Amino acid sequence: MVVQTLQSGGATERIAQRITGQTAEAIASSLAGMILDGELKPGKQLPTLRSLSKTAKVPLHFLADAWSVLRDRGLIVTRGRGGSFVADPHHPKTPDGGILTAAAPRFPGWQQTDLVSGQADLSLQLDLRDALLAGLDTDNLHDIRRDQVTVPLREALERTWPFPAQEFSTAGGGTEAVLLSIEAAAPPGSVVAIDEPVIPGIADTMRDLGITPIGVACDTEGPIPASLLAALEQHPTAFVYQPSGPFGRNHAVTQRRANELAALLAETETWIIEDDSLGPLAEDDSVSMGALLPDRVLRVRSYCKAYGIDLRTSALGGSAELIKRARAARSHGIAVNSRILQNALAYLIDGEATTLAIQAARRAYSRRRRNLLEALDAEGLTAEASPEGLMVWVEVADETRALLDLAAHGIVLGEGRRAFLEGTTRGYLRIAVTHLPDDSRLIAELAGTIRQAAAGELRAYLN
Incomplete structure (x- = not known):
């Protein structure tokens, strides 16, 4: 990865303007949005904590805690006195090209991921x-x-x-x-x-x-x-x-x-x-x-x-x-x-500050919805969502069988037919997008497993 040093003044001011709230989680969420949206490119060096603290008028210890959160999520990597750099959120590496292992993104697994309710991602919400x-x-x-x-x-x-x-x-x-x-x-x-x-x-x-x-x-x-x-x-x-x-x-x-x-x-x-x-x-x-x-x-x-x-x-x-x-x-x-x-x-x-945070959340949900739709399409599945929908609807021949087979593999999705009071001839799997990971490999894995369930292929792996 090629290291690109940011002009300290411009980058510091730009990041400071995007910070919402005064907690580590709120600050981390602001920067995470800039990284995941591509506004801060992989390999770019971040401003020093002291310069950002002065510009953003945020206590230094809050910024230090936020940097720790971002490192844990695999979004930045710190090289001691060499400074902190933006990592690739999908293929995390160190600025010198090495594999970033200690700070790899922590995905809790599909069993721990809410794919049903459509409730908000707490990391994208404001500090109150x-x-x-x-x-x-x-x-x-x-x-x-x-x-x-x-x-x-x-x-x-x-x-x-x-x-x-x-x-x-x-x-x-x-x-x-x-x-x-x-x-x-x-x-x-x-x-x-x-x-x-x-x-x-x-x-x-x-x-x-x-x-x-x-x-x-x-x-x-x-x-x-x-x-x-x-x-x-x-x-x-x-x-x-x-x-x-x-x-x-x-x-x-x-x-x-x-x-x-x-x-x-x-x-x-x-x-x-x-x-x-x-x-x-x-x-x-x-x-x-x-x-x-x-x-x-x-x-x-x-x-x-x-x-x-x-x-x-x-x-x-x-x-x-x-x-x-x-x-x-x-x-x-x-x-x-x-x-x-x-x-x-x-x-x-x-x-x-509210407007900036809402725009970041809106972009995040839009990106997750788009990534899932594209992955499902690549698997040959028929999937739809409203332009601002929090749900993706996947058409399947046997809804009950697909839901049960996916649940047996730790993936719990929403029922589709029950949402139609006047009945429907189609079966649907309903997937909430708000908590989807931003790792394209994980989304492709999810889409592939859904395709197997829709085709009745997952049952072959059950004991």
Whole structure:
């Protein structure tokens, strides 16, 4: 490997600008994103810790700990007083061309890798320290009056919401907020239409609430108007859909399609719930029916995948009537989110460092999705994913057999058929991309094993 020395000033400033947070893990995540995205090339020498500490205004010991994390991940190698260098994340070597063994990337194995849930990669999420400190800066801390949405958060939401909302409110995590909205719109005994494929657990919980879910099929532009029209014949109380399609098989909703759907729904009394589960991770979150049907649309935006689940604050914005019902349904109308967490969320929504971290996470998930799709295609498998999807869907002839054979080899994937309420003639393996390794060899290994399972070849190796 040829060593390339960075110009100290420019590199130091560029890296300093990308650092988010003040912890070793947050700093390591920032640099890991630059390395994995190719912004910092293999073989390049990194700035000294002292120069970076001065420029980034980060304590030296935090940087030292971050360098240790990066070495453990095989992303950098240190040559004593010779300095630290960027390693090749896929073929780690020392700057002089030797094999990097002590600091090889630590892959925990497929048994320890979450390929089902689509939950966020914690190493890509923000350090909340500064946000939580900012959240404490409020004049009415501990006031016994309940603030459903604080002034700073309301102002931040108004600047970033895709349509003029009649009212805003908050709830806990994104799934909680969606279910709360469904409860507000649909009393027991109701029918609710929902776009397919359905997020696992949502349909089962709806049934537990006495609500009957019915599926609406999608094509590449989103819910199909003819399918929604058929569902409307059953007089659903609400229609739930995901504009950015993070769980979708191959779609993201276009504004043209949203307009078509709004025209059909305008002739009904059906509530519309927009499940914005990607939140800030979505490249484009502008698609909505809110401007067309302001009295009937409620958008639920989750920030868990972007900022971390412990923030425990999602936002609801839209129909004042439905928000009023949702507040009443939440713990009999007495529950309210902490002002500290609300103001911390407002701080994150407006933060420049937040934007950089979200862009890095978005690129990482996009890269992992693309790498898996390409590897599956190379194995001759039919696989699809939405443009911003957190799931890759692999078509198989015998879904149950493939899932069982893979599980016997330590690879647990999600069921596909259960996500289609109206049934499907195809079998699918559902693979979450968020925790996939960035090593192309491991992805090729996974794709090859999936191909064997799809062809029924893995059984030959079972005792």
